[in-house]
Amino acid sequence: MRKNPVLENEMKRYTRNMKCAWIILGVNLVLALFALIAQMGLSGRENYMTILQYRFPIQCYVLMGYGLFLAICILIPGLAGGSIAGERERKTLDLLLTTHLSPWKIILGKLESSLCLIFLISFSTLPVIGLVLIYGGITLVNLFQLILSLVITGIFIGSIGIFYSAIMRKTTVAVILSYVTVVLLVLGTVGILFGIGYIQQIRGMYREDFTGIRLGGLVYLLYFNPAVTLYGLIGQQTTNAYGLVRLCGHFGDYSHSFGVEHMVELSILVQLGCSALLLIAAGRHIHPMRK
Amino acid sequence: MLKIESLTRRYPHVTALDGLNMEIGHGQLYGFVGPNGAGKTTTIRIISGLLRPTSGKVWIDGIRAEKETRVLKSKIGYVPDFFGVYDNLTVMEYLEFYSAAYGIDEKEGRLRASEVLERVQLFHIKDRMVDELSRGMQQRLCLARALIHRPQLLVMDEPASGLDPGARRIFKEVLRSLCEEGYTVLISSHILSDLADMCSNIGVIHQGKMVLEGPIDEIMTSIDSSNPILIEVYQNLETAVHLLNRHPLVSRIAIDKNMISILFTGSREEEAQLLRQLVEQKVLVTSFRREHNNLESVFFHLTDPVQGGTTV
Numbered sequence: 001m002r003k004n005p006v007l008e009n010e011m012k013r014y015t016r017n018m019k020c021a022w023i024i025l026g027v028n029l030v031l032a033l034f035a036l037i038a039q040m041g042l043s044g045r046e047n048y049m050t051i052l053q054y055r056f057p058i059q060c061y062v063l064m065g066y067g068l069f070l071a072i073c074i075l076i077p078g079l080a081g082g083s084i085a086g087e088r089e090r091k092t093l094d095l096l097l098t099t100h101l102s103p104w105k106i107i108l109g110k111l112e113s114s115l116c117l118i119f120l121i122s123f124s125t126l127p128v129i130g131l132v133l134i135y136g137g138i139t140l141v142n143l144f145q146l147i148l149s150l151v152i153t154g155i156f157i158g159s160i161g162i163f164y165s166a167i168m169r170k171t172t173v174a175v176i177l178s179y180v181t182v183v184l185l186v187l188g189t190v191g192i193l194f195g196i197g198y199i200q201q202i203r204g205m206y207r208e209d210f211t212g213i214r215l216g217g218l219v220y221l222l223y224f225n226p227a228v229t230l231y232g233l234i235g236q237q238t239t240n241a242y243g244l245v246r247l248c249g250h251f252g253d254y255s256h257s258f259g260v261e262h263m264v265e266l267s268i269l270v271q272l273g274c275s276a277l278l279l280i281a282a283g284r285h286i287h288p289m290r291k
Numbered sequence: 292m293l294k295i296e297s298l299t300r301r302y303p304h305v306t307a308l309d310g311l312n313m314e315i316g317h318g319q320l321y322g323f324v325g326p327n328g329a330g331k332t333t334t335i336r337i338i339s340g341l342l343r344p345t346s347g348k349v350w351i352d353g354i355r356a357e358k359e360t361r362v363l364k365s366k367i368g369y370v371p372d373f374f375g376v377y378d379n380l381t382v383m384e385y386l387e388f389y390s391a392a393y394g395i396d397e398k399e400g401r402l403r404a405s406e407v408l409e410r411v412q413l414f415h416i417k418d419r420m421v422d423e424l425s426r427g428m429q430q431r432l433c434l435a436r437a438l439i440h441r442p443q444l445l446v447m448d449e450p451a452s453g454l455d456p457g458a459r460r461i462f463k464e465v466l467r468s469l470c471e472e473g474y475t476v477l478i479s480s481h482i483l484s485d486l487a488d489m490c491s492n493i494g495v496i497h498q499g500k501m502v503l504e505g506p507i508d509e510i511m512t513s514i515d516s517s518n519p520i521l522i523e524v525y526q527n528l529e530t531a532v533h534l535l536n537r538h539p540l541v542s543r544i545a546i547d548k549n550m551i552s553i554l555f556t557g558s559r560e561e562e563a564q565l566l567r568q569l570v571e572q573k574v575l576v577t578s579f580r581r582e583h584n585n586l587e588s589v590f591f592h593l594t595d596p597v598q599g600g601t602t603v
Contacts (some may be wrong), residue, residue: 004393009377016379093373095436098339099392100364288341289360 006101006109019115021263026122027071031128035061039131057135058238064129065146069230071121072154073186076114077178080161083110084286085171093286096251103283107162111279114158115151122147136147142237149233150269157182159275159282166282189225193251195216215251220259222248223270292317292444292475293338298347300333301497302395307333309499315444315477315492320470322490322507323479324590329500332372335448338477339369352443365393368437374429376422382408382432383417386439386543393440400439407435411465412597427458434465445469447478451485463489483590495590519543522551522569523578532572538565557593 014020031272038060084107087093096106123262132138162177168174187207204210211279244263245254254260295313299306308330315321325331336342338349339365340356349356352405356363377385383404383428390400408414411431416424424432430450451459466489468478486493495503503510524531529602535541535553540561543554555562564581583585 003391005388009380009388012384013379015376057526087375088378090375091371091373092377094341094371095369095389096365096374096392097341098364098369099389100361100394101392109473289343289357 004105004109004112006106007112007116010109010113014113014117020120023071023075023117024121026114027068027121031067031125034060034067035128035131038063045134057186058137059131061129061132061138061142062234062238064125064132065150065230065234068122068125068150069147069153069227070159072118072150073182074155074172075180076119076157077161078175079117080110080114080158081165081175081178082171083114083162083192084165084282085087085168085174086165088169089171097288103287106168106286107279107283110162110165111158111195114161115154118151118154130134136236145233145237149230149268152271153230155275156226156271159278161194163278163282166285168188185224186227191230195223197251211253212253214253218228219251220250220255222263223267224274225267226271229267229271230263235254292319292352293477295334295338296348296350298337298349299345300330300337300342301345305498308337308344308347311496311499311501313494313501313504315475317475318470318473319492320466320476320494322486323496324481324483324486324493325479325496329496331496332448334496335369335446335477335479337447339367340364341369348396351581353547365440366443368440368442368445368447370430370433370437370447370450370506372452374426376429376483378422379421380421381418382413382421382424385421385432386436389436390439392453395440403439403441404435410438410468411435412461418516426460427454427461430454430462431465432459434462437544441476445476445478447476447480449481451480459485464521487500510603518582519545519552520555520581522553522576524549524574525577526575527573530572531569531576534568534572534574538568540565 003217038056084093087096087106093106097103101109107202126143129143131142133143157178160181161174164174164177164181165171166175166245179183193215196218200213200215204213228247231247232244248254248263259266295311295314298308298313300308311330311334312466313334323331323334331536333342337344338356340352343357347503351363351366354362356364364514374411377388380388383401386404387400388395390403393559397401405414405417405558408417411434413428413431413435413525416428421429421432434447436448437447451462454462463485466476466478467564470491478486480488487507492505493507494501522531528546529549531551532544532546535544535551540557541553541555545552555565557565566576567577569579
């Protein structure tokens with residue numbers, strides 16, 4: 001299969017940039033710090049008869065998972081938000097569009113280059129994350145699932161960034177909008193549900209027939225929240241298997257709801273679907289024959 | 292090579308192109324001139340496949356451009372009035388990237404990159420970073436990029452703007468050599484003296500319409516023939532004026548000291564006969580010449596509403 005020239009070009013430019021090296025170093029240092037803290041918790045009061053505290057490596061894995069997620073939320077909007085708008089500002093977008101590259105291929109090249117950065121960071125952190133495998137409780141399959149989930153998050157957040165980058169003329173505006181959208185998805189969706197739930201509860205205090213908060217279908221807003229997907233996945237992998245059902249329990253009774261029980265899988269599908277739509281919209285927007 | 296028929300492009304509040312017609316033959320170096328906002332860039336962007344026309348047709352080498360965009364892209368090399376720089380890329384890598392973007396394989400791309408760098412006299416800086424080059428070098432690199440897929444038609448939008456005279460001279464040399472090799476070049480520019488030196492044909496666009504088009508020599512001659520003849524008389528001015536007043540081909544006479552300016556509608560031969568008649572009448576003539584135009588005066592004549600002419 002032919003390599004996408006846009007991907008190759010972007011990777012060449014990223015990896016020559018000192019920023020890339022600093023990012024990898026920074027992420028690894030933070031994760032190593034988590035690992036160190038966990039290790040100290042594990043063997044802080046040791047003697048050879050000490051019973052190892054297995055919850056520490058598990059907590060370390062959970063922390064590292066969220067740490068990588070946070071790194072993606074911080075890095076990808078900045079990269080993807082500047083991808084097409086940056087080409088436009090450099091005045092290279094027109095030059096690319098006069099070549100045999102289709103707008104879709106340009107868009108995909110940009111997304112792939114953002115994903116490559118996630119892969120690069122994820123694989124560079126494997127030795128640190130792999131430490132938890134020594135103590136058991138987390139398997140290689142779990143690790144693979146975690147990375148896959150982070151890649152999907154990267155696709156979703158990257159698509160949001162690329163969409164804004166395609167429709168906005170200025171990189172700064174596209175990047176700001178990307179960050180705002182990510183914050184709205186991660187914190188806003190949960191915030192909205194808790195806010196509405198709180199209002200229902202306040203109103204219910206004055207009603208005798210109030211039986212609890214019921215948000216109904218609104219809870220499916222969480223499908224758009226990649227943090228909830230990760231929370232559900234890590235919950236399934238560790239001890240907190242019913243974490244999502246418990247979280248949704250704040251908004252009503254979803255104990256037998258298929259949509260909540262399979263929220264991880266369904267939210268991944270929804271996020272991938274949204275990504276596809278955003279990328280199609282971005283491609284259509286930069287297509288010269290539609291201007 | 293390029294044929295444009297009734298090309299129109301409308302924006303919500305302005306009509307950029309209003310039924311533009313244009314034809315460029317194989318191997319021509321065609322100068323495309325017009326004031327700012329006349330529609331030059333819009334035309335070039337439509338030809339390059341970067342903009343959709345509201346109506347009208349564009350053929351490139353007999354192929355309808357709007358229908359066969361991939362073929363169109365193979366046949367056209369586009370040089371804009373700016374230079375898009377990627378940081379952290381060398382000159383060679385920059386060209387290899389664009390050759391890959393045209394679907395040329397890696398080995399062939401490297402060969403072609405060397406070839407076009409030689410052509411634009413930049414091979415010696417192939418390992419320099421693109422963003423460190425001077426503007427003149429960047430513009431030549433941009434030309435090299437446009438040649439990497441061996442197009443038949445080069446479309447250049449104000450390529451020499453912002454270049455110093457030395458860089459402009461090298462750029463002109465490269466363009467001339469390209470035309471000698473059979474490339475067809477469409478070049479828009481504000482530097483009319485440069486175009487007059489280089490181009491075989493020109494087209495003047497004004498308010499989205501082509502107001503004048505043809506071989507540059509013919510255009511200059513046809514416009515020259517409507518210019519006044521200036522006669523400088525050393526002696527016998529009155530006799531000269533008397534003769535000119537009676538001449539059927541002289542329509543207007545203006546006198547300033549020893550200089551007589553006349554509007555003469557005859558041919559070159561009739562001009563010569565008029566001079567002989569003056570000499571036979573014992574008028575001592577020190578100079579007899581038709582006032583010449585340059586491309587700049589033609590341009591202003593056609594596009595300046597105060598001077599009058601948008602209708603040719």
